[in-house]
Amino acid sequence: xxxxxxxVYDRMCPSRGVLEHVTSRWGVLVLAALRDRGYRFxxxxxxxxxxxxxxxxxxxxxxxxxxxxxxxxHPVIPPRVDYSLTPLGTEAAELVxxxxxxxxxxxxxxxxxxxxxxxxxxx
Amino acid sequence: xxxxxxxVYDRMCPSRGVLEHVTSRWGVLVLAALRDRGYRFxxxxxxxxxxxxxxxxxxxxxxxxxxxxxxxxHPVIPPRVDYSLTPLGTEAAELVxxxxxxxxxxxxxxxxxxxxxxxxxxx
Numbered sequence: 001x002x003x004x005x006x007x008v009y010d011r012m013c014p015s016r017g018v019l020e021h022v023t024s025r026w027g028v029l030v031l032a033a034l035r036d037r038g039y040r041f042x043x044x045x046x047x048x049x050x051x052x053x054x055x056x057x058x059x060x061x062x063x064x065x066x067x068x069x070x071x072x073x074h075p076v077i078p079p080r081v082d083y084s085l086t087p088l089g090t091e092a093a094e095l096v097x098x099x100x101x102x103x104x105x106x107x108x109x110x111x112x113x114x115x116x117x118x119x120x121x122x123x
Numbered sequence: 124x125x126x127x128x129x130x131v132y133d134r135m136c137p138s139r140g141v142l143e144h145v146t147s148r149w150g151v152l153v154l155a156a157l158r159d160r161g162y163r164f165x166x167x168x169x170x171x172x173x174x175x176x177x178x179x180x181x182x183x184x185x186x187x188x189x190x191x192x193x194x195x196x197h198p199v200i201p202p203r204v205d206y207s208l209t210p211l212g213t214e215a216a217e218l219v220x221x222x223x224x225x226x227x228x229x230x231x232x233x234x235x236x237x238x239x240x241x242x243x244x245x246x
Binding site (some may be wrong): 008012022112 | 138139141146172223229237
């Protein structure tokens with residue numbers, strides 16, 4: 001049996017799907033937030049401005065299924081669920097955080113590029 | 124005037140939009156592919172399995188506007204357009220490629236996690 005190497009450029013390769021989970025709109029922010037510390041669901045929702053309850057639950061489920069996020073439900077009333085990163089998730093989160101921090105740092109350059117681009121189109 | 128630091132967790136911060144461009148479904152793959160070399164439009168479309176002409180054009184336009192991609196139209200018949208990374212885009216592409224390569228490398232672990240997750244749900 002020949003098993004080919006994972007290749008995200010191939011749409012049939014399962015690595016493409018994993019890439020989409022990790023880089024999804026909310027997946028990126030969930031991984032980056034959980035890199036700082038564990039969060040309860042409601043806390044995480046407040047941390048990530050703009051995410052809906054439904055999208056956050058779906059994102060956490062996907063990342064849990066891929067082995068990046070650990071979900072711990074405490075048998076208490078009211079229910080309490082904590083989310084944290086697995087060792088595999090921590091590796092992903094480090095790479096994602098590198099990208100997030102780079103974007104925050106480079107925002108001025110991106111904004112200059114946009115101004116220049118707008119000026120060229122008008123000029 | 125107080126200017127707050129860029130913060131991707133804030134939905135009003137422009138860095139959130141840049142993050143979404145860089146981590147978009149096709150943005151990731153365009154940046155990673157262009158890190159290897161410059162591409163013509165059609166070549167790039169063949170490299171990135173599954174992307175439509177429309178989505179590739181839109182992704183390239185967004186990345187060009189943000190200052191990551193340089194577009195060079197040659198005045199020849201038939202028209203020829205080359206795409207390459209700017210220095211800013213090269214930085215982004217390095218971070219993105221680190222993530223892509225990590226995912227390809229870690230795919231077996233993700234697949235094991237998925238099997239375990241499925242087994243736990245059934246058991």
